[in-house]
Amino acid sequence: MVAIYYILALIAWLIGAIFLLPLSLKKKYRSAIPARFFLFNNPKFKDAKVHFHACSYGEIQALTPIMRKFEDKAISVVTHTGFEAAKKISQNSRFLPFEIFLPFWLKKSKILVIFEAELWLMLVFVAKLNGSRVILINARISDRSYARYKKFSFFYATIFRYIDQVYAQSDLDKERLMSLGAKDIKVAGNVKSAFASQPGKIYKKPKERVIVLASTHEGEEKMLLENLKLSKNDKLVIAPRHPERFASVGEFVKEWSHKHGFEFDKFSQNGNFNRQITLLDTLGELVNVYAISDVVVLGGSFVSGIGGHNPIECANFNPILVSGEHVFNQKALFRLVSGVKFIKTNELNDVLSLYKERARIINKADITVIIDDIRSSYEQ
Template sequence: MWLYRVLFVIFSPFVLWKIRQFKTHYSSYRAKEALGFWPKVEADLWIHCASVGEVLAVRPLVDVWREKFPEKRLLMTTMTPTGAEQVAKSFPFAEHRYLPMDWRCAVKRALKQLRCSHLMIVETELWPNLLQLAKRQGIQIDIVNARLSERSFRRYQKIPIVSKPLLALPDCFLAHAQADAERFSALGAKKVKVVGNIKFDLAVPERVRQDNWRQSLGNRFVWIGASTHQGEDDSVLRAHKVLRQTYPDALLILVPRHPERFDAVAALAVQASFDVLRRSQTSPADWSQASVVIGDSMGELMHYYQASDVAFVGGSLIERGGHNPIEPALLGKTIIVGPHTFNFLDITEQLIHANGALRCQNDAALTQCIVELAADSTRRSQLGRSALQFAQKNQGAVARVCSEIDFR
């Protein structure tokens, strides 16, 4: 692990800067916990989720665990304040801590305050000091919803002196798909099982159906740029400008992936001469005069998807690797992705093959696609039905996870 420690020391100034940034923007952020100063905590299960997406993904699994063990105590850790806010909303019964930065002294300090025998990490947050010290403390470690892109696999392959002992630490990897499982095994993981993606088991919250934002928007065409990154917002706004030449009442809901970009993206939309409103300041009933709504609220992505006719899933027009298309699929929405979806390659390719999503190779293709879909409600319905059928066919991962994991 010496190489990792050297790299972490090099990047430590950035980590400390990020902690300070959180402290500046979120008054509720408990920065001391990120340095390992935890209050004492006892739990039967510890679940680590990096941020909001992972917290939402693990809800079906926590529901099953709580049903089986209603008396047991749950600890949840996140790395971001927005993740912490989502834990408070989704799991008010759980204790929350911020995961300490992966300095050995910080992790050791935090673990001294913890009594727990089982750590479940959602997706692939592999922090060497955390894994090593938790293992030394006798904690069972399971990686749930484990995924590893071909790009990440090649990076790990280049440093086997680090990756091999790291991948050998968890007791079990419960992988999305066979390709992920093979990559983990090739890197030295001891036990790997293919169970599917627990996000397919996510139930559409009843509140989303009851609120029914789509109904308050009337018959206008509505589309969403979901979880966009810097470099994509301009492309989405340009496509929307062309769309409004034919459909002047069309509405774009633009939802940046990271909260710190809300202001900048709103300013970008204003500069592009759109009538811009922000979700944090208005309700859907007040969006009639808007041409662009900035989705600057947390935990409402399913509401935004439900309100839309077409969903562009961001992180895919640039080489970010794309985000998970399962949520719009569960709502039966027409899905568009860009050319870069290596983070969720198997799911996205299967969804496209099932006629449940469309891939656009560049900005021009995105513009053409959105204009064509606005004109063809029949095709939108067909794509949406196929997406929903694909999502429903792939459900059942939570049950498979529970059958593989020993909940002590």
């Protein structure tokens, strides 16, 4: 099975390389594609006892409190934003290469810790071949993903053959993982709920009500602004999910602001919230803004296909928390938060006028068992 998979991956790479080269010229992929698919500026790790692997920025942020407990570590990621976040934790950070390179690139560690759904066959196979212990933490399978996983259950059964321990988010996730062939599963709760997010900077809370449109996607800014009536006692912060959209969202919001007589500014230019509308166009600042927010409207949930975003980080600061109804990827996390108001966009004004309940986290995971597991291998 592994040999056949490797051959198919090699064929896919040979065909796909033609299309990947021009794609790598785009700003979004300029670092990740050359590093992952051509090993450009992506050397092997330095020797490390524990190797953490996660996909992107959000996953690295969630893993950070665990990773900081281990000095001798390596971190691999998939996305550019994830890489930038990982480098702040350890210089021994790399992009995870495409699977055909892993037999020659991956170095032995005492333990490989994989976060959530990063299930790459060659990664776990080569790690086990090198003598590493492999654990999967924060494992979950959403309603939408489960049907797709079941169609390829034979493939996932092969992957789970090389994973020694699985820590699932819930009993339902445990059942689904077992049906796909996972063994030695423990329910540990959601890692993202275990650590209270703390602001890295403290900003003075404006006297006005602070409304944050957080982690918005294409089309959501327009939908929400069309259904939002700001008063002189409101300040609005707009935080697009992806940095490559900062410029285009900035142009749109600037035009909208001028049309409606609001002062507009970019946070990257002045670093404050003095204007009535501010575009948060700097990574790593959203948690600092949550700390001074009164209302958070969580994006990725008003358009179909995204599935919502993690509500835990903002709920930690107890704002009024508003979400769209499309949260199929985050149902497990929303069950850990009380007071969330789910709405359609045309209900936004009424909710901001009438809804007063504050969100709060009602079930924080105890992940001591995960840390102890990693440490037992780390100290051998």
